[in-house]
Amino acid sequence: MNKDAKIYIAGHRGLVGSAICRKLKTDGFKNVVVRTHAELDLLDREAVEEFFAKETPEYVVLAAARVGGIKANMTYPTEFLYQNLQIQNNVMWAAHQHSTSKLLFLGSSCIYPRDCPQPMNEDSFMKGPPEPTNEAYAIAKIAGMKLCEYIHEEHNKNFISCMPTNIYGEGDNLDPESSHVIPALMRRMHEAKVNNTPEVVIWGSGVSRREFLHCDDLADAVVMLLETYNDKQFVNVGCGEDISIKELAELMQKVVGYQGKLVFDTSKPDGMPKKLLDVTRLNKLGWKASIPFETGLTKMYAWFIEQPSVKN
Numbered sequence: 001m002n003k004d005a006k007i008y009i010a011g012h013r014g015l016v017g018s019a020i021c022r023k024l025k026t027d028g029f030k031n032v033v034v035r036t037h038a039e040l041d042l043l044d045r046e047a048v049e050e051f052f053a054k055e056t057p058e059y060v061v062l063a064a065a066r067v068g069g070i071k072a073n074m075t076y077p078t079e080f081l082y083q084n085l086q087i088q089n090n091v092m093w094a095a096h097q098h099s100t101s102k103l104l105f106l107g108s109s110c111i112y113p114r115d116c117p118q119p120m121n122e123d124s125f126m127k128g129p130p131e132p133t134n135e136a137y138a139i140a141k142i143a144g145m146k147l148c149e150y151i152h153e154e155h156n157k158n159f160i161s162c163m164p165t166n167i168y169g170e171g172d173n174l175d176p177e178s179s180h181v182i183p184a185l186m187r188r189m190h191e192a193k194v195n196n197t198p199e200v201v202i203w204g205s206g207v208s209r210r211e212f213l214h215c216d217d218l219a220d221a222v223v224m225l226l227e228t229y230n231d232k233q234f235v236n237v238g239c240g241e242d243i244s245i246k247e248l249a250e251l252m253q254k255v256v257g258y259q260g261k262l263v264f265d266t267s268k269p270d271g272m273p274k275k276l277l278d279v280t281r282l283n284k285l286g287w288k289a290s291i292p293f294e295t296g297l298t299k300m301y302a303w304f305i306e307q308p309s310v311k312n
C-alpha cells in the first residue's frame, strides 16, 4: 500500500479499529479517514452512500459492529442480527459502488459450529449450527464474510475477510453489562483489591480453555493482510494457543496484584470445553503473534487503571 493511500477505518474508536489506526500511524500511513458514530451512523444507508461518494477511499477496513459478551448477545439477538447486517451491507455496497480497491471485513470465530473439531480449521465453516447463545451475531458475520466472497468472485474485487479469535487490550469495552471475559475479570479483581474483598467468585470450574490475542497483534495481522493477501478465502487470526479459565484468573490475579482467594462456582456452566483457532493458513503467510499474554495483560491493566470509570 502506498503511504498516501486513502484508508477508511470504520469503527476507529473501538478496541480493534483504534489498534488498527495506531498501527497504520506507526507504519507511516498519512491518509487515514475516520468518522465517529455521531458523525456517520453506519445504519443509515443514504449517509454511508454520501460519505463514500465524497471520500472514495481506496482501502476500507470494516471494524464497526454491534459487539458484546454473552449476556448482551442473549438479551439483544434482534439488534445483533439487524444492526450488523445493516452496517456491513451499507459499507460493503457503498465500497463496491464507489470503486474501493480493497476491503477487509472483520468476522469472528463464532462463525464456526458449536461442535467444531478443535483447533477450528477454515474448512469446518458451515459444517454445523453455531453456538445458540451468539447465533444472531454469528449469522450476521457469516453473511458479511459471504458477501465479501461473492463480490470478490462475481465482481472481481479484492474484498477479503478474517476471523479473529477473542481480542483484548487497551480500548476494550469496560461496561459490566456487555464486556468480554478479560475486561470483566480485570474489573472484578481490581475492585476486589481496592475494596479488600477476601474472595472473587468465578463462574464454572475453570477448566474450559480459550484463546486470546492482543489487539496490537490483530492490527499487525490486519495490515499484513491488507498489504499482501488477495484471496477470497477467509483467514483465521489467532495466536494458536489456548489457556484455561483458571490459568487466566491466576494470571490476572498476578497482573492486578490481588491477594485474595479465587473461588470457582461449579454450579455455573463452563460453556464449550475448548475454543481454539487453527492458524496454519495465517502462519503460512509468514505471520505469527508476538505479544506474550502476560505482557499484553500488563499493558492493558496500565491503561485500565487510568480510565475515568475505574476507582483506584
Ligand SMILES: NC(=O)c1ccc[n+]([C@@H]2O[C@H](COP(=O)([O-])OP(=O)(O)OC[C@H]3O[C@@H](n4cnc5c(N)ncnc54)[C@H](OP(=O)(O)O)[C@@H]3O)[C@@H](O)[C@H]2O)c1
Pocket: 010, 011, 012, 013, 014, 015, 016, 017, 036, 037, 038, 040, 041, 042, 043, 062, 063, 064, 065, 066, 067, 087, 106, 107, 108, 109, 163, 164, 165, 166, 167, 168, 171, 172, 173, 180
Ligand atoms: N473484541 C473481540 O474479541 C473481537 C473478536 C473477534 C472479532 N471481532 C470483530 O472486530 C470488529 C470490532 O470489534 P471491537 O471489539 O473493536 O468492537 P467495539 O470495541 O465495540 O467497537 C465497535 C465500533 O463500531 C462502532 N459502531 C457500532 N455501531 C455503529 C454504527 N451504527 N455507526 C457507526 N459506528 C458504529 C462503535 O462506535 P460507538 O462505540 O460509538 O457505538 C465502535 O467504535 C467487529 O466486527 C468484531 O466482530 C472482535
